[in-house]
Amino acid sequence: MALKVLTVDDSKTIRMIVKKAFKSFECELFEAENGRQGLEVAKKERPGLIVLDITMPVMTGTEMLAKLKNDPDLKDTPVIMLTAESGKENVLEIVKMGVSDYVVKPFKGEQLIERVTKILTLEPKKGAEPEDTSKKFFSVDGDVQILTLPQKIDRPTSVEIEGHLKGKIEAMLGSGLKKMILDMQKVVGTNVILIKLIIAIIQNCQNANIRVRVVGTRALHDELKEFQETSEIPIDLSIEEAKEKFQTG
Amino acid sequence: MANIEALDLKKFITDAVYGVFDTMLSMSVSTSDKEFRSNGEGRHIVGSVGFAGKLTGNVCIHLNEGFARLITAAMLGMETDEIEGDEEVYDVVGELSNMIGGDLKSRFSDANLPCNLSIPSITSGSDFTLESKGWERHESFVFQNQENLALVEVFVKEEK
DSSP, X not given: OOEEEEEEOSOHHHHHHHHHHTTTXXXXXXXXXXXXXXXXXXXXXXXXEEEEESSOSSSOHHHHHHHHHTOTTTTTSOEEEEESOOOXXXXXXXXXXTOSEEEESSOOHHHHHHHHHHHSOOOBOOSSOOOOGGGGTEEEETTEEEEEOOSOOOHHHHHHHHHHHHHHHHHHHHHTOOEEEEEOTTOOSXXXXXXXXXHHHHHXXXXXXXXXXXXXXXXXXXXXXXXXXXXXXXXXXXXXXXHHHHHHO | OHHHHHOOHHHHHHHHHHHHHHHHHOOOOEEEOSOOOSSSSSXXXXXXXXXXXXXXXXXXXXXXXXXXXXXXXXXXXXXXXXXXXXXXXXXXXXXXXXXXXXXXXXXXXXXXXXXXXXXXXXXXXXXXXXXXXXXXXXXXXXXXXXXXXXXXXXXXXXXX
């Protein structure tokens, strides 16, 4: 049976972030905009977990929690508080209220799931076999592994690519591939996450004795020159040029 | 008085803004000497939260509409053309100010200036400025991500 999760937060943004965090798990999500609504939904649905904001109009999370603790049917429901305040006094107050755990905003969905798994078992969503998402980024062209970066590199994308990288490098070594092209022709704009990802890819390849060449546009080439970490990396302007350099280099 | 004057508001604000932009938006921002202009293309959106307690005041984040939409898309993991309407943008800007305000509130409390935080409010329009008087400290900083600018202002005073 799917775990019922109730999110009580006046911000639709936070409710969406929580919903996304649980999307890979067998969960049924319920939402409320304030403590009063939250209590109504909790009484009706008997959730297995409540994710509860503190500062809300109509009824705050603190007030709702006090009412939950006084309700014999709901008092044992695990509650994870969301708070924008990490100060010592605030944290102590939250702990005293008898919550299972708390998460300080700003937070990532992964952080919330990590806290939840400390108190509950989350079942991965049943259904189709997990999609091999590495195909979005990795392809083989002859004797070269191509790693194509998308237009925008944000933290989740970077984590996803790095997550695939080790397995891909092991697979390359197993099949005798010793060359990788990091294709960044689609990338628009640089950021710290991109720079860290480039360095991680190059270092992983070097550690495995895999030769790597970087392909990008002239504009990207100029932008990478501005970062100390990437200023010395040679950039080829096409896949063909990179392949030629493998032959001659 | 001494407490308020001793606060390193620049560090408080930059740490809070860097943390929120990095964690929630995967965006790196840096402080900028550029002037934030509210009368550019699109509307000017301000998210603010208030502090009330031993320290009172408020913190506001000013964004032009284009940057506010980029931030909304980043926060919700979507493209800007998938944004359903102004309410989504306002909610994200409000949450952004709530997170920055929450971080500041914690730092004020740790500096022996405990206070409570209000729920966020949004002001939106074109070509307006906010004037605030009667505060002991008023600091403002411009942050930049690529060509986009955000102005963060904080007004505070100590209650006697």
